[in-house]
Amino acid sequence: MKKVLATIYLIIAFFIVYFLQANFFSWFTIGGIKPNLFIIFVLFIGLFAGRKMGTIFGLILGLYLDLLLGRTIGISGVLLAIIGMLGEYLDKNFSKESRFTIMLMVVICTVIYELGGYLFNIVRLGIPLEIFSFMKILFVEIIYNILIIVIIYPIIRKLGYALENVFKTKNILTRYF
Amino acid sequence: MYKNKKTGIVGIIITIIFLILLVVATNTDVSKVSYIENIVNNLVMPIQNGLTYLKNKIAGNDSFFESIEVLQSENEELKKKNSELEQTLREFEVVKAENDTLKEYLNLKNKYQNYSTIPAYIINRDITNYSNTVIINVGSEDGIQENMTVIADEGLVGHVISVTAHTAKVQTIIDTATAVTSKISTTNDTIIVQGTLEDSTALKATYIPTDASVLQGDSVETSGIGGIYPKGIHIGTIREVINTNNITDRYAIVETAVNFRKLDTVLVILNNETK
Numbered sequence: 542m543k544k545v546l547a548t549i550y551l552i553i554a555f556f557i558v559y560f561l562q563a564n565f566f567s568w569f570t571i572g573g574i575k576p577n578l579f580i581i582f583v584l585f586i587g588l589f590a591g592r593k594m595g596t597i598f599g600l601i602l603g604l605y606l607d608l609l610l611g612r613t614i615g616i617s618g619v620l621l622a623i624i625g626m627l628g629e630y631l632d633k634n635f636s637k638e639s640r641f642t643i644m645l646m647v648v649i650c651t652v653i654y655e656l657g658g659y660l661f662n663i664v665r666l667g668i669p670l671e672i673f674s675f676m677k678i679l680f681v682e683i684i685y686n687i688l689i690i691v692i693i694y695p696i697i698r699k700l701g702y703a704l705e706n707v708f709k710t711k712n713i714l715t716r717y718f
Numbered sequence: 719m720y721k722n723k724k725t726g727i728v729g730i731i732i733t734i735i736f737l738i739l740l741v742v743a744t745n746t747d748v749s750k751v752s753y754i755e756n757i758v759n760n761l762v763m764p765i766q767n768g769l770t771y772l773k774n775k776i777a778g779n780d781s782f783f784e785s786i787e788v789l790q791s792e793n794e795e796l797k798k799k800n801s802e803l804e805q806t807l808r809e810f811e812v813v814k815a816e817n818d819t820l821k822e823y824l825n826l827k828n829k830y831q832n833y834s835t836i837p838a839y840i841i842n843r844d845i846t847n848y849s850n851t852v853i854i855n856v857g858s859e860d861g862i863q864e865n866m867t868v869i870a871d872e873g874l875v876g877h878v879i880s881v882t883a884h885t886a887k888v889q890t891i892i893d894t895a896t897a898v899t900s901k902i903s904t905t906n907d908t909i910i911v912q913g914t915l916e917d918s919t920a921l922k923a924t925y926i927p928t929d930a931s932v933l934q935g936d937s938v939e940t941s942g943i944g945g946i947y948p949k950g951i952h953i954g955t956i957r958e959v960i961n962t963n964n965i966t967d968r969y970a971i972v973e974t975a976v977n978f979r980k981l982d983t984v985l986v987i988l989n990n991e992t993k
Contacts (some may be wrong), residue, residue, distance in 0.1 A: 562845045572744035573918065574847050610844055610887070612879065612895055655946055659848060666895040674915035678847045691733040695726065 547707045548594075551586060555602055558582050574678055576685035579606065580650050581693075583621045587628015588637060588646070589701035590708040595625025616661045623657075624650045637701065640694045647686050655679050719748070835869075836860055840965040841885070850893040850913065852876075854984060857884040865946050867987040873952035873975030874898070874940060875984050884970045886986070891953065892918050892978055900953055903937040905930055911938060911953060911972050918978060920957060923970040932959050938972050948987065 558578045566575045579602065587595025603618030611617060627650065635642040659675055662668050691698070754805040775828035821840045842853035856862050858881045868875040868888050876890035889896055892913040900923075901908050926932055944951030957973040 545914060560843075567843055567845070568777060569741050570745065571740055606845070610842070610846075610849075610853070612851060612889065612893075621808070655848070658846075662848070662895065668894040669912065671894075671915045675848075678915060682847060685737075688733055688737045692730050692737070695730070713909070 542690055543707045546702060547590075548698065551594075553706050555582065555598075559693050571685055573683065574681040576689055576690070577651060577654065577682060578602075579621060580624060580654050581647060581686060582691065583624045584628050584631075584646060584650050586700060586704075587625040587698055589620070589628075590634050590706040592626050592629035595628040596622045597625070599623070599625030612662070616658055616665075619636075620654045620657045624654060637698070640691065643694060643697065644690050647690050648683050651683050651686050652679070655682065657718055663703075736833050755845065759835050783903065834988045836862070836920075836988055838868075838886075838984050838986055840982055840984065844845065848915065849895070850890045850978070851879070852888050852890060852981075854886050854888055854986070855884070856986060857882050857886050859883050859970040861988055862886045862986055867951070868984050869951060870976045870981055870984050873954065874979070875976055875978075875981065877946050878986065888984075891921060891979060892974060898947060898953065899941050900938050901941040902930070902932060902956070904933075905936075907932070908940070908941055908943070909970075919974055921954065921974060923956070923972050926970065927969055928965050932956060932970055934958060 552627065562578045566578065568652065575674070583595060583599040583602065586598045590598075599621035600618045604615065605619035606621075607614045607617045630650075631646050656679070661708055812882045836856055838854040838856040840852045841855045843853050854868070862878060862881050864881060866876055866878045866879060866886075872929045874891055876888045876896065878886045878894070879889045880887045887930040890913070891898055891911070894913045894915055895953050896914045897910050899908060900911050906924075907927050909923045909927075909930075911923045914920065914922050923932075923938065934956055938953045938956065940949060940953060941953045954972045954974040954976075956970050959968065960970065961968050
């Protein structure tokens with residue numbers, strides 16, 4: 542029951558993130574460059590709710606975004622699913638206690654997502670390669686995502702551990718104790 | 719990372735302030751920061767005035783010395799006139815804004831009266847930094863189909879790439895995946911214009927014929943080749959021609975006629991053939 546409730550909360554949170562990205566952050570840009578809240582959101586799910594939830598949420602949310610605004614269907618789904626999957630791997634290897642490691646995780650995920658999407662579009666849509674412009678946009682986007690992490694880290698931690706308690710409860714075999 | 723809660727909150731506040739300053743600084747038009755210009759002026763101008771006064775005095779410019787009382791009365795009169803003019807100007811601006819909005823709707827319809835069109839509003843813009851698609855509030859139930867051309871008062875916007883019952887997704891001409899076969903209106907030379915990541919207000923014009931003379935300010939419009947865009951829709955003007963060692967590689971930067979950042983109202987051409 543708790544899991545169902547938590548999943549509903551996550552779906553509501555996705556829509557809040559979507560409206561923030563589509564409205565507020567379309568206007569509140571650094572030199573016209575927007576952050577990517579979806580990367581932070583899916584990484585958050587992968588880190589605290591586990592690989593399964595991260596992958597499923599990443600895939601569904603990515604497909605939803607592709608259907609809504611994308612030029613091709615599927616690539617955002619696949620890339621966000623990879624980020625969701627990466628969440629648990631990063632959780633096992635790095636500490637979530639530190640703001641710095643979360644920032645580092647966001648940097649890695651932003652590079653994977655944007656580079657993957659850009660390369661796919663080059664191959665699939667035949668868009669010309671503009672390496673310097675792409676790097677410039679990516680750099681500003683990473684900085685923006687890092688600043689957002691610095692600001693919302695206390696919320697991430699608080700909500701994250703609440704989510705972890707729901708999805709990652711360890712099944713202790715009491716009879717052996 | 720932070721030693722205590724208080725330091726953490728201070729850090730967050732500093733980051734928020736830094737982010738706001740960064741966003742404001744990177745998005746503010748230099749012409750709009752006249753107050754900063756005023757401060758800078760106030761720092762230098764009194765001294766500059768004094769120096770000019772001295773210079774005039776030395777040069778024997780006696781016209782500067784007029785009765786202070788005459789100047790004061792003149793000043794009062796001018797101030798009064800100025801406030802009256804400002805009042806009139808404000809009224810005029812209100813009327814002008816109303817007029818502009820009405821004109822925009824009227825122009826859109828009149829300018830493209832040869833085409834059967836349907837007006838639409840942009841209800842959603844792209845959420846990523848690497849593509850430029852928009853969602854408009856008309857769909858298949860309004861007669862919208864894929865590959866229909868979308869225009870604005872100033873010129874070409876893009877084409878419809880997918881349709882739902884009440885909305886349509888439009889790939890704009892500034893999207894990097896869009897390439898439009900167009901022509902330079904003065905010479906009729908055919909070129910290809912394509913969106914770039916570098917600049918969302920300009921397009922890159924390539925495949926310029928070697929014997930074509932492309933000049934800054936030349937108008938670019940759709941050629942009608944390709945089957946999506948009808949012939950003769952204004953795209954923009956040539957901002958700069960970049961010459962390379964190999965003349966076949968030269969390209970031009972085309973400034974789009976449409977300001978995509980402020981674009982709200984569009985028209986979808988329902989039939990590519992004129993009525």
